Amino acid sequence: MNNQSKIVSRKSKIVILGGGESGVGTAILAKKKGFQVFVSDYGKIKEKYKQVLINNEIAWEDEGHSEEKIFSADVVMKSPGIPDKAPIVKKLREVGIKVISEIEFASKYTEATIVGITGSNGKTTTASLTFELLKNGGLNVALGGNIGKSFAEQVSEEKYENFVLELSSFQLDGIEDFAPHIAVLTNLSPDHLDRYDYKYENYIASKFRITMNQTEADYFIYDADDVEIEKWLSKNTIKAQLLPFSVKKELKQGAFKKDNQIVIKINNTEFNMPIATIGIQGEHNVKNAMAASTVATLLKIRKQTIRESLEGFQGVEHRLEKVLKINNVMYINDSKATNVNATFFALDSMENPTVWIVGGVDKGNDYSELLPLVNEKVKAIICLGIDNQKIINAFGNVVDTIVETDSMQAAIKVAYRLAERNNTVLLSPACASFDLFENYEDRGRQFKEAVRNL
Structure with a gap:
């Protein structure tokens, strides 16, 4: 300046x-x-x-x-x-x-290398994991944006050379010149449509703002299995170098799955790691690990450090977090699932009959994609919200037991009564939390507290 x-x-x-x-x-x-x-x-x-x-x-x-x-x-x-x-x-x-937005304002006052991570789901896990990889690799790095301490306040401290920022579409809506050196788009699914005139294409355009100011010297990492991302890329040009990741196809450049291993190829370097040794399991987490490892590889973190960090990472609070086992019933806190797609991952990973706690502020949800999973895995639904009619209409013909509650304590008492040995009680609301709670963290903590008080 x-x-x-x-x-x-x-x-x-x-x-x-x-x-x-x-x-x-x-x-x-x-x-x-x-x-x-x-x-x-x-x-x-x-x-x-x-x-x-x-x-x-x-x-x-x-x-x-x-x-x-x-x-x-x-x-x-x-x-x-x-x-x-x-x-x-x-x-x-x-x-x-x-x-x-804060991101736009603060970025003008730092020379740090910025990694920006957005997406409908997985961005907190990917950002937290990326931060761990870079920190363990010896970089002077801070985590901020939509998570933890504000980016602007950390910029004011003038002590970080690298930032990993989790970015929501709302933060990206308020940028003009902001350009991360490395941008990550984890995936796309309808979310926050109430803020985008109920038009999915407006929300998608908002997410892609993360790359709009990038140059040929920057990188854009994205899910090549995501139909909407591929569709957008086929119609629009991006200046940044593209590094896709995929669990379905082998790629010349980027990250992919081969023989139950993650393979990362960037320029002339190659990195392999067995999927079975990753600390967080499930296909969506394999993708999160691919995205984070691609960032770490670009920033020259040692392969051994990446492997050790992936093995040791235990996930983030409120995301499929195992709380307690009581009478052989596992209670799982997935309060961070504030949209249908996130809940899809959660239900998909359930192996036992499940009592599912769902509901809150609906942001224009379409529950139809959950029907096959609910039919297969859910034995009872506990609605936790002010207005539960849409949930009752969606699943009334599929699940025999649907109970309405309006507090976490009540929901957990009902769950305790309905769950039998070897069942799972899953809080995965598919909705925002603002009708009964301050935010999804408050909702998750109340869940954990109510379970511990049983």
Whole structure:
């Protein structure tokens, strides 16, 4: 950044909409870079974030927006949870004030190598695994984005040479120049359609924004078995070098499955690892491992380190997490399954008759693809949501026992009553959590607590 633009930014006003992790992180970075900062939240800011703002002497308000202050901004950072349709966002755009995401803002202030990971499912596991591989390989690396500590706050610390960022479509909607050196697209399935006018193609376009500013010197890693990804790539050109992964076909370049091994071929290097030794099992996890290992290979991590890291990785919290076995019934927390496709993976991996806890805020779900699995594996359904009618309509003819509950404690009590020896109780909601819980983590933790209290 030249001195001229630094001087301009000293006078620049940034307004941050949303006082959560991403908003407060952006506020800290913006203040450090000489902006006048104002944080405005339509809801209530959590006490821990209020304290950070007060300690950093950053102006804020909550439970409403002061439009006069907001419309005096040079630029606005919108937290990912606020939809583009929100009246304040629409007004800002109408008057020509730039609205960006935290990712866009923070990326301007770091020279670090960025690995950006998006996808409908698997992005948290892939991001966490990639972070482990790079950290174990001795790189100075941080994990952020849609997971853990905010990217902006970590940029403000000025101590990382590499970032692994889990990126949601909402974060990508707010980028203009952001360009990761390595982009990963794990897969596509309909999700968050309520934010995309119920048009799947809008959501797909949003995911592909991850590569829009990449150059020939960058890399795009993607699932070559995914029909929608292949379809998009056949109609659009990408500048980045393409590195596909597949469990169905052998590839000249990229990662694939051969003789029960993962094989990674990039330029003239080749890496092999037996699938049976990977710490997280299931076909979707083989793909997550392929994507992460491809990133690690590009960043010159030793093959032995990649193998050892894949063997030792135990997965992430709230993703098919085994909680407890009680009376020979296994309780599994898959609260992170906030869409149908994620729940498909979960049900597909069940080996015993399953009591399935499902429901929450439906984002335009089509449950029909679950019907064969539910028919084969599910003995009872426990609905956990305010409005369960769609679930009851979808599975009423397939499952004899469907019970409605409106709290986690009630759901677990019913599950305990319905499950017999050698059954599984699976929380895999296929929905967002906001009707009864703060977020999917809160839902998962309440599940674990209720199980431990049985």
